[in-house]
Amino acid sequence: MSIAAVGKTLWVLGILAWYFIRRPHERRARRVQVVTHRRSPSERIGLAAALLGLAIVPGFYVATGIPESADYAARPWAVAIGIVAFVAAMWVFRRTHKALGRNWSITLEIRDRHELVSSGPYAFVRHPMYTSFLLMGIGQAFLLPNWLGGLAGLVGFAVLFFLRVDEEERMMLETFGPQYRAYMEKTKRIIPYIY
Structure with a gap:
């Protein structure tokens, strides 16, 4: 097997791992009542860009070589x-x-009995989910030896992050007030100790 084929195979395995990690949380989230949400056109564009860049464009490249x-x-x-x-x-x-846990959602939502999570990866950054997408984009860029398929993940991540993170933080400030502001002062956004 060529090095390029190994990289493509590992990318596919990574995407499968992503799906199997996410799936049970999607199912559980459907059972928890949403109190408020911020579904907006910019959020939909960001989510579509992330899907396009981290899955569709590279998947098309892996499947066809185009x-x-x-x-x-x-x-x-x-x-x-x-x-x-x-x-x-x-x-x-x-x-x-x-x-x-039960606070997770794919869109910007506050759920019934929503809690501010500041443990686990949240002890280091406010948005570790975006950290994981950034790392996926970096991994994709190195695994797929194609300028379009490889770099699409970083572009998709950037569009999602810059369209969504400010709105997400506003929503958290409105919901948790001084508690979230104190949390913001202790943590960086997506890269521990840096940004």
Whole structure:
């Protein structure tokens, strides 16, 4: 098996891991009442961009090899970095879902008896789910030796993050007030100690 094929296979396995981590939380979330939500056009655009960049565009590339003109030589060191980034992404992704428990939702929502979570990965950053998406995008860029398929994940993540994070923080401030403001002062957004 070529290095490029190994990278593609590992990307597919990472996406399957993402799905199997997320699925039980989606099912449980349907049973918890939503008190308020912020579903907006910009949020829908951000979620669509993330799906397109982290799943559809790279999936199309992996399945078809198109656009072949954007391919470059795969390197073992790049695949190794991609594996580390994707494993880290899945670890953070799983820990984030576990820490959120019944508070998790795919859209900007406050649920019945919603609690401010500040343990687990939330002790280090306010938005570890975005941290996991950033790590997925980095992993994808190293696993898929194609300028379009590889970098689409970082673009999708960036669109989601910049369209959504400010609105998410406003919603949390409205819900938790001084408690969330104090939490913001102790933590960074997505990269511990940096940003």
